[in-house]
Amino acid sequence: MSWIINTLTSTIGRKVIMALTGLFLILFLAVHLVGNLQLLYHDGGEAFNLYTQFMAHNPLIQIVSKGNFFFIFLHIFVSLTLYVRNKKARPIGYKVSAGNSNSTWSSRSMALLGTFILIFIGLHLYGFWFNLKFGEVAMVTIDGVSMHNAYALVAESYTIPGVVAFYIFSMIVLAFHLWHGFASAFQSLGLNHPKYNGIISGMGKLYAVIIPALFALIPIYMYLNNAG
Numbered sequence: 429m430s431w432i433i434n435t436l437t438s439t440i441g442r443k444v445i446m447a448l449t450g451l452f453l454i455l456f457l458a459v460h461l462v463g464n465l466q467l468l469y470h471d472g473g474e475a476f477n478l479y480t481q482f483m484a485h486n487p488l489i490q491i492v493s494k495g496n497f498f499f500i501f502l503h504i505f506v507s508l509t510l511y512v513r514n515k516k517a518r519p520i521g522y523k524v525s526a527g528n529s530n531s532t533w534s535s536r537s538m539a540l541l542g543t544f545i546l547i548f549i550g551l552h553l554y555g556f557w558f559n560l561k562f563g564e565v566a567m568v569t570i571d572g573v574s575m576h577n578a579y580a581l582v583a584e585s586y587t588i589p590g591v592v593a594f595y596i597f598s599m600i601v602l603a604f605h606l607w608h609g610f611a612s613a614f615q616s617l618g619l620n621h622p623k624y625n626g627i628i629s630g631m632g633k634l635y636a637v638i639i640p641a642l643f644a645l646i647p648i649y650m651y652l653n654n655a656g
C-alpha cells in the first residue's frame with residue numbers, strides 16, 4: 429500500500445502517472461479517429477451508426493470507456509498537483525525567462541493547452557456522448573435493428589460554422605499539446621536513449637500533426653458536404 433502513497437506523492441511518481449495516462453490517451457485518440465473516419469463514407473451514416481451502436485452495447489468497450497474517463501481524470505488531477513507544487517517551489521518565477529533558447533513554446537504552455545483541451549472535451553462530451561446517452565436523439569433502423577442516429581446528430585452540429593471553427597481551433601491546440609507530450613512521456617518513463625531520441629521525437633511530431641489534422645478534416649468535410 430505504501431508504494432501507492434509514495435508514487436502518488438513523489439514528483440517522479442506523478443510524472444510517471446502523467447506519462448502512462450498520457451500514452452493511454454494518445455492510443456485512445458488513434459482508435460477514436462479510426463471509428464470517426466466512418467463518418468466520411470457516403471452511406472447515409474450507416475457504418476458510423478452501426479459502429480456507435482456496437483461501442484454503446486459491447487460490455488468490454490464499456491469497461492474500457494470507464495477506464496478512459498478515469499485516465500482523463502487522473503491525467504488532469506496529477507497535472508494540477510504538479511503545477512501547484514511547481515508554483516509553491518518558485519512562487520515568483522524566473523526573473524529572466526530563457527524564452528525559446530532552451531525550450532519550445534508548447535513545452536512551456538502544456539498547462540494552458542491542457543486546460544483548453546479540457547474545455548473542448550467537456551463541450552464535446554456534452555454535444556455527442558451525453559446526448560447519445562441521456563438526450564433525445566432520433567432513431568434509425570438498420571438491418572431490422574433500431575438504434576440512435578448518431579450520424580445525424582454529428583452531421584447536424586457540423587452544419588454550424590462556429591462549431592466547425594471551434595473544432596479546427598481545438599485540434600490545433602491538441603497538436604501543440606501532443607507535440608511536446610509524446611516525447612515527454614517517453615522521457616518521464618526513462619525510455620530515452622541518445623540513439624533513439626531523434627526517432628521518438630520525430631514519431632511524436634508526426635503523430636501530433638497527422639492525428640489532429642485528420643480529426644479536423646471530419647467537420648470540414650461534413651460541413652462542405654452537408655451545409656446549406
Ligand code: HEM
Pocket residue numbers: 460464480483484492493494496497545549552553556557560578582595602643644646647
Ligand atoms: C471530428 C472529431 C470528433 C468526432 C466526430 C467525435 C465524435 C464522438 C462521438 C459521436 C462520441 C460519442 C460516442 C458514444 O457515446 O458512443 C465521442 C465520444 C468521446 N470523444 Fe470524441 N469525437 C471527435 C474528436 C475527439 C477528440 C479530439 C477527443 C479528445 C481530445 C475526443 C474525446 C472523446 C471522449 C473522451 C469520448 C468519450 C469516449 C468514451 O465513452 O470512452 N473526441 N466522440
